[in-house]
Amino acid sequence: MSPPRDENDAEQSPVLSVSELTDLIKETLETTFPAVWVSGEISDIARPQSGHIYFTLKDATAQIRGVMWRSAASRLRFQLEDGQEVICGGGLEVYPPRGSYQLVVRQIEPRGIGALQLALRQLQQRLAAEGLFDPRHKQPLPRFPRRIALVTSPTGAAIRDFLEVLRRRWRCAEVLVIPVRVQGEGAAEEIAAGIQLVNRLTPRPDVLVVARGGGSLEDLWCFNEEPVVRAIFASSTPVVSAIGHEIDVTLADLVADVRALTPTEAAELVVPSAPELAARLRQLHGRLSSALRARAAEARMRLAALEQRRVLRRPFDRVHELARRLDEWETRAGLAMRQQLRVSAERLAAAAARVETLSPLAVLARGYSLTERTSDGTLLRTAAQLSPGEQITTRYSEGRTISRVEQVLEHAPAELAPPAGTSPRRPRGAT
Numbered sequence: 555m556s557p558p559r560d561e562n563d564a565e566q567s568p569v570l571s572v573s574e575l576t577d578l579i580k581e582t583l584e585t586t587f588p589a590v591w592v593s594g595e596i597s598d599i600a601r602p603q604s605g606h607i608y609f610t611l612k613d614a615t616a617q618i619r620g621v622m623w624r625s626a627a628s629r630l631r632f633q634l635e636d637g638q639e640v641i642c643g644g645g646l647e648v649y650p651p652r653g654s655y656q657l658v659v660r661q662i663e664p665r666g667i668g669a670l671q672l673a674l675r676q677l678q679q680r681l682a683a684e685g686l687f688d689p690r691h692k693q694p695l696p697r698f699p700r701r702i703a704l705v706t707s708p709t710g711a712a713i714r715d716f717l718e719v720l721r722r723r724w725r726c727a728e729v730l731v732i733p734v735r736v737q738g739e740g741a742a743e744e745i746a747a748g749i750q751l752v753n754r755l756t757p758r759p760d761v762l763v764v765a766r767g768g769g770s771l772e773d774l775w776c777f778n779e780e781p782v783v784r785a786i787f788a789s790s791t792p793v794v795s796a797i798g799h800e801i802d803v804t805l806a807d808l809v810a811d812v813r814a815l816t817p818t819e820a821a822e823l824v825v826p827s828a829p830e831l832a833a834r835l836r837q838l839h840g841r842l843s844s845a846l847r848a849r850a851a852e853a854r855m856r857l858a859a860l861e862q863r864r865v866l867r868r869p870f871d872r873v874h875e876l877a878r879r880l881d882e883w884e885t886r887a888g889l890a891m892r893q894q895l896r897v898s899a900e901r902l903a904a905a906a907a908r909v910e911t912l913s914p915l916a917v918l919a920r921g922y923s924l925t926e927r928t929s930d931g932t933l934l935r936t937a938a939q940l941s942p943g944e945q946i947t948t949r950y951s952e953g954r955t956i957s958r959v960e961q962v963l964e965h966a967p968a969e970l971a972p973p974a975g976t977s978p979r980r981p982r983g984a985t
Contacts, residue, residue: 573650580648583655587646592618592657593665596638607634611642611657619656620644626660632673639665671771674778678805681780686787686809693792693811695824699760701728702824703791705748708733712765712796712817719818724825730759735776736766742779749785749793761824762791764806765817768799777804786810796820918951925949928956937962 570578594611601607605624610617620642622630634640643661648654664672681687702720706712708731720729732748735741745764752762764786766777776782777797783805786793795810796817807813814820860866910916918924925934928945940946940959948955 576650591643593641622659696760701759703730703752703759703762705732706765707736711767716817716821719821723827741776742782746781746785763794765796777806783809794820
């Protein structure tokens with residue numbers, strides 16, 4: 555319940571609703587501050603899918619909420635980060651549902667450095683982290699290119715300078731011009747498309763030159779944009795960048811395989827100088843002729859020295875000497891072989907004599923014989939192995955006889971007994 559109004563206050567203000575008061579504040583604030591520039595530090599950045607950017611702009615003692623709508627955020631050239639010192643341009647706006655006010659930012663500039671410079675630095679750091687500027691990816695230029703693709707504006711000074719130097723230095727190359735815009739909105743997309751077109755050509759050019767004359771950072775900005783840098787990096791054709799003047803360095807220069815300071819220098823790097831090459835060929839021709847003459851003189855001297863050698867003056871002396879030595883070796887080998895045969899024959903005769911003494915045939919020749927059972931060929935050593943009526947075969951040194959056993963005598967007959975006066979030999983173990 556609201557307190558009673560003071561009746562003595564004649565000029566007391568009317569009672570306003572919250573909405574009415576908010577509308578008054580909104581009208582007053584937005585009318586009083588339609589356009590302001592505020593400096594501070596960025597913090598609490600939020601980027602929803604809508605494309606808007608929400609953040610807090612603060613200093614040592616105060617802070618204000620800020621918003622950058624998608625239409626303005628899409629034109630922002632650098633990336634907002636927490637902790638950045640910026641200058642924001644825009645107007646104040648009251649948000650009635652919350653009863654708060656915020657700064658609607660239409661333009662942001664970094665403090666201490668231009669927006670383009672900051673955007674260039676951020677993009678360079680990001681692409682360098684991906685390895686796009688790594689020297690390991692650089693391709694060498696062909697020594698004698700036959701087809702050269704030139705991506706540039708067909709009306710600029712860069713193409714005139716390039717073709718003039720090319721015509722003076724080397725007339726053997728075919729130049730294919732890919733016309734593109736090299737400045738302004740949409741130029742980056744055209745340049746990237748031109749580079750991609752060159753890599754699809756058949757036959758493919760030997761080298762690709764991206765050229766433009768000098769200008770401000772804004773004029774050259776399309777060569778700092780990411781589509782151009784990635785198209786150069788992805789090119790399978792070696793790329794030479796010839797953008798601006800010596801002091802101008804773009805990201806296209808950093809990613810290209812070779813950087814030329816000017817379009818004129820690009821022509822000098824891409825093709826050799828025909829007059830210089832002719833002079834070089836003449837120099838090499840002279841050096842080659844001198845070297846050949848020196849080699850020929852040296853060869854003649856060596857040939858003359860060889861002619862004085864005995865082996866070349868009388869080559870058959872060596873052949874005859876070797877023939878005599880071969881005859882001597884043949885004689886010595888024959889003597890050695892005959893001596894060896896004689897020694898071997900004597901050894902063989904001695905071995906044969908020893909074998910002969912052990913041969914059973916020699917025993918038979920001395921009057922002995924061998925008896926075996928005819929039926930199974932068993933050699934008989936005692937009479938007990940036979941039975942009367944069995945057939946036996948007796949072998950002599952010459953021939954054999956077949957007999958039949960009439961009687962088996964296991965003891966020696968009387969005519970084989972020892973002579974009188976001698977005692978018979980006792981069997982081993984008899985008592």
